Amino acid sequence: MPTQRTGLRRKIWVAFILQAAAISFAAVLGVYGASAVLKHVLIQRALQEEAGHYWQRLQRDPGSQVPDTYNMTGFLIPAGGSKDVLPAPLKNLPVGFHALPRSQGGSLVLVEKDGNGHLLYLLFKQEQVDSLAFWFGMAPLAIVLVVIYVIAWSTYRASKRAVSPVIWLAGQVQRWDPKNPESSALRPENLPVDVEGETLVLASSLHDFASRIESFVERERDFTRDASHELRTPLTVIRVAGDMMAGDEGLSPASRRALNRIQGAGRDMEALIEAFLILAREGDTGLPDDDFAVSEIVAEEVDKARLQLTGKPVQLELVLESDFGLHAPARVLSVMLGNLLRNACHYTDQGSVTVTVRRGAISVTDTGVGMNAEELARVFEPFVRVGDRKKDGQGIGLSIVQRLSRRYGWPVRLESTPGRGTTATIRFPQVTPA
Incomplete structure (x- = not known):
């Protein structure tokens, strides 16, 4: 039915689709931001703390080894020492935090220099960055999106059931003939069981309204039929009597003027009744x-x-x-x-x-x-x-x-x-x- 395909249900469906899309976009944007924070804030801070810890160890023990773990690799260049031991992408990096492009490994690099002129290079592996971004970003995002879609679908189904009585009522009214509305389907005993609350009040009001329209239409038809007969009959008598009186040559001028006014008023009345009867009819019937x-x-x-x-x-x-x-x-x-x-x-x-x-x-x-x-x-x-x-x-x-x-x-x-x-x-x- 057109009302169901293009009316309220479609609008609700579009609203939920747009809502789910908006929430999904917000979630993706949030995860992307979280990934950026993870990469450029948390890891940078972790590298800085690891570098500070190493400088403390180096002061206590000049032979301390640089960090070399599963996630992190370190290089120490003594003051005035050669950088030949460094991988090529690190040799020209100034002091600070850097993100290497993927063509050069894609690692996150922290370069620090202590008061003695020693240079420390700490690399956090790209594979670990991607793994952390996945487990702390993409996986929760997928779960959140699935939950959002399930909730949106469940809410849509509940909303659809809630508006079904309204759509059914609109379909009944849509099939009405404007000149003869069929209101029997809206009788209380003919209503579906899910029609309740405000929809029940609306259905009852429409049933009463349609019943009154049927009564008004019937009265209009009766009036048109009766007026056509009852009003024309006395006017016909007046017109015939006037024509007969007009043939009397013995009428005085005053009487003839009065007769002319009577005949003119009769003609006007006939025309007026004819116009009213036309206007009382439906335009297409x-x-x-x-x-x-x-x-x-x-x-x-x-x-x-x-x-x-x-x-x-x-x-x-x-x-x-x-x-x-x-x-x-x-x-x-x-x-x-x-x-x-x-x-x-x-x-x-x-x-x-x-x-x-x-x-x-x-x-x-x-x-x-x-x-x-x-x-x-x-x-x-x-x-x-x-x-x-x-x-x-x-x-x-x-x-x-x-x-x-x-x-x-x-x-x-x-x-x-x-x-x-x-x-x-x-x-x-x-x-x-x-």
Whole structure:
């Protein structure tokens, strides 16, 4: 499972590998330092003490022999004596402590001179230096490294067992369908025996959360279904009754104006319900995609908008520069364009409203009240009304347009000048032939 291979277990494994590598590096560095101390400090000190002891013996007994043991070899050159008895690598060495290169034997050499001018050469054999470095350095290092690796592996196994319930829980959640999470695996009776402590609390919380989501989704589906039927039925009655009343030639002008307002409010309510029902659906399980020509939808919405201009000196015009097609829900475009047209007709008392269709874009231009920069910056906020606030309206039409544009990837741009009008443009990044 991806969570197990690349998630928490992998991070723990990498952490332990890095930890073991760091400890190993520190141990090797420490042993190397200890070897250097052994070679250049302890052996040097041992040679110096051996030389001091020999000078004391030489004062008591001029015939004392120089040290000659398994580890150490000595040479004494009397004052003014010849150095021919010395091995070649020692003849030119000054007084002090020296480390010969391996090509010359690799021994550690101490050269000392007493007050009488005698020269003492003490050699500590390289083989013994290497043996001491091994037994006091490499062997303990190997043991330490083995212990470190065993402890690291044991700790990793214990950590792996500790996080296994969390990984199992992550795997269960990963397989959930976001629109219908299956929480039955997280019921207390279905949990593995090693799920306990904080993981048990987390599993119980996720089970409760998923159950609530299932309840919310079911309520949303019921609301969408019921609202689609219950809200449209009375609006249909209002619309039919209004159409019948509009055919009565005996209506007074005041009654006809009131009837026009009722019909306009009914149309707005229908469009608002349609928009809410679309927004209530899941993005990938909502309306089916259709292949349609944009000009057909635009023409339908323009015809509907003409009813809103009854009695106004406003000309509504459709300009078709270039038609194109879309593969998307046609009702979404109807709702977006319908809201833009309602806004344009609502805030335009005289002049014109022009809808222009060009390839990849639809523009709605009016000669209404317009907006300033501050109003334009807030125009997409819910329940914000700009322009002429004396006019009726809910202030959510453009908010709905923006939410739909984001869901379907159709960006909307507004350009406006106070007193001169507004242009709203919907752009479609992906189009098809009309």
